[in-house]
Amino acid sequence: MAYVVVVPLLVVSLVILYSRRKSSRYPLPPGPRKLPIVENLFQIPRGGFIWLDYAEMCRRYESDIIHLSALGNSIIVLNSAKTVSDLLEKRSSIYSSRPPTVMLGELMGWGTTLIFRPNDDSWKAQRRIINQAIPPTDPKRFHSKQLSATHDLLRVLPHSDDVMKSLQTWAAAFIMDVTYGLAAGEAKPYLPTAMAALDSMSTAGTPGAFYVDQIPILKYVPEWFPGADFKRKAREWSDLRVQMTETAFSVTKQRMAMGTATPSLTLAALEQMDRNQDLAKQEEVIKKASVTAYGGGSDTIVAALGSFILNMLMNPEIQRKAHEQLEQVLGPGDLPSFSDELSLPYITAIAQEALRHNPVTPLAFPHALTQDDIYEGYFLPKGSIIMPNVWTILHNEEDYPEPNLFNPERFLGPDGQISPKVKDPATAAFGFGRRACPGKHIALASLWIAVASILTCYTIEPELDEHGKPMKPKAEWYPGPTLFNHPLPFKCRFVPRSKDVQASLGVSLV
Numbered sequence: 239m240a241y242v243v244v245v246p247l248l249v250v251s252l253v254i255l256y257s258r259r260k261s262s263r264y265p266l267p268p269g270p271r272k273l274p275i276v277e278n279l280f281q282i283p284r285g286g287f288i289w290l291d292y293a294e295m296c297r298r299y300e301s302d303i304i305h306l307s308a309l310g311n312s313i314i315v316l317n318s319a320k321t322v323s324d325l326l327e328k329r330s331s332i333y334s335s336r337p338p339t340v341m342l343g344e345l346m347g348w349g350t351t352l353i354f355r356p357n358d359d360s361w362k363a364q365r366r367i368i369n370q371a372i373p374p375t376d377p378k379r380f381h382s383k384q385l386s387a388t389h390d391l392l393r394v395l396p397h398s399d400d401v402m403k404s405l406q407t408w409a410a411a412f413i414m415d416v417t418y419g420l421a422a423g424e425a426k427p428y429l430p431t432a433m434a435a436l437d438s439m440s441t442a443g444t445p446g447a448f449y450v451d452q453i454p455i456l457k458y459v460p461e462w463f464p465g466a467d468f469k470r471k472a473r474e475w476s477d478l479r480v481q482m483t484e485t486a487f488s489v490t491k492q493r494m495a496m497g498t499a500t501p502s503l504t505l506a507a508l509e510q511m512d513r514n515q516d517l518a519k520q521e522e523v524i525k526k527a528s529v530t531a532y533g534g535g536s537d538t539i540v541a542a543l544g545s546f547i548l549n550m551l552m553n554p555e556i557q558r559k560a561h562e563q564l565e566q567v568l569g570p571g572d573l574p575s576f577s578d579e580l581s582l583p584y585i586t587a588i589a590q591e592a593l594r595h596n597p598v599t600p601l602a603f604p605h606a607l608t609q610d611d612i613y614e615g616y617f618l619p620k621g622s623i624i625m626p627n628v629w630t631i632l633h634n635e636e637d638y639p640e641p642n643l644f645n646p647e648r649f650l651g652p653d654g655q656i657s658p659k660v661k662d663p664a665t666a667a668f669g670f671g672r673r674a675c676p677g678k679h680i681a682l683a684s685l686w687i688a689v690a691s692i693l694t695c696y697t698i699e700p701e702l703d704e705h706g707k708p709m710k711p712k713a714e715w716y717p718g719p720t721l722f723n724h725p726l727p728f729k730c731r732f733v734p735r736s737k738d739v740q741a742s743l744g745v746s747l748v
């Protein structure tokens with residue numbers, strides 16, 4: 239029944255969009271041949287590891303910049319550090335917007351929040367709040383929260399039979415603390431809603447998940463109409479967003495009034511409000527910035543840590559070398575702290591390799607171009623969706639020989655220290671230009687302390703079968719379609735390395 243409506247609407251939309259296409263005396267970048275009306279509709283990768291499909295297309299057309307178009311959308315893929323630097327960084331003023339999304343942005347209401355917002359005054363105001371509340375110049379602001387959250391994680395892991403699930407619950411609580419100052423126990427009542435809201439966000443943000451993103455006119459179809467189930471979902475998911483945005487924020491605000499709030503992004507932002515300006519308006523901006531920080535921080539850290547644990551499971555020799563360095567630096571029973579970082583370059587190299595080998599956001603997050611541009615003789619139309627291929631940048635053989643190998647040593651010089659000659663993967667893993675991740679320093683510190691602490695306490699070993707024999711571990715990744723790259727659920731054992739460490743954590747780990 240729904241097809242009776244969808245198909246004619248699709249045809250009408252296609253004809254209108256095709257007839258409105260702009261032309262220029264410069265050619266578009268190379269790419270798959272465009273068919274009349276539908277253009278590249280059937281060549282745009284929609285499932286699986288789409289970053290690999292785009293990389294393959296770039297190889298086929300022998301270009302680091304390619305163009306596809308369909309349904310009125312112009313997509314430009316940037317497949318090298320050079321094109322990304324030339325456009326997203328050097329011409330950041332016109333490459334820093336976001337493409338509109340109907341399901342997520344309009345119907346579910348996420349479009350007003352920082353990460354989805356176009357490059358406008360509201361985005362600038364929210365971004366300013368984040369930059370002031372979690373400034374990279376003050377990396378120690380959250381160290382004590384990061385340390386105590388990591389110790390919580392160490393207690394949870396050996397009892398977990400689903401590592402990814404445990405990481406997800408833990409990260410949700412940890413980011414709740416950083417964002418709103420609610421410690422793990424206090425955050426519990428708010429977590430189910432927050433996690434459900436994030437789930438709905440990632441479902442709706444999956445490319446191609448909802449027809450309404452391709453045929454925006456469908457947004458006017460009433461909820462009761464056959465096939466318009468997406469409208470009911472959008473309403474329910476919007477309710478989750480509102481609850482997630484309002485509840486934790488109001489607790490922080492109340493605690494601030496009572497003088498009991500602990501440091502957090504939201505508290506810092508509330509304290510920095512200009513008392514001579516409209517307070518309600520400023521609070522609205524803070525709410526949106528905070529909820530984005532919460533959303534931007536939790537699933538990404540889960541994916542990075544999941545990738546680290548899985549790669550350790552696959553590479554016992556790397557664990558052995560890490561253990562060796564940890565034993566040289568830490569005394570018996572000591573847990574690592576941030577001040578140990580310079581003495582533990584092998585641990586830093588493992589954290590860097592986890593970010594490089596399986597980047598969390600292999601296509602970063604789509605940018606949008608706000609005016610027509612010319613680059614290397616190609617016409618890049620205003621409104622194009624720009625996809626930087628982080629995966630290819632971090633798997634470039636010149637920068638990272640044998641890129642598919644998980645090899646932390648690539649980052650070390652002959653003296654065993656981090657080599658300044660090897661490109662730090664964080665230059666690509668956290669996005670680009672004005673939209674680059676404002677939580678990068680928090681993410682890097684959280685990842686480092688977790689990697690160091692997990693390897694101090696445990697050897698990560700394969701699950702045992704019913705005969706007590708280790709099972710061969712498998713590294714499998716969520717096949718998408720998705721913008722987030724994370725391992726599929728897997729099992730492993732966290733075998734405690736010493737009783738001294740158990741005593742330091744004050745618990746029995748087995």
Ligand code: HEM
Binds near residue numbers: 532603605671678
């Ligand atoms: C391993 C962890 C993380 C990774 C890999 C990551 C990666 C990214 C990427 C690729 C973007 C988009 C950049 C672009 O458009 O070019 C982004 C944006 C963002 N991230 Fe992160 N992130 C991580 C952790 C965090 C944390 C811990 C926070 C907050 C505490 C955070 C807050 C944000 C926000 C607010 C944005 C939106 C920025 C904007 O649109 O202007 N992220 N992140």
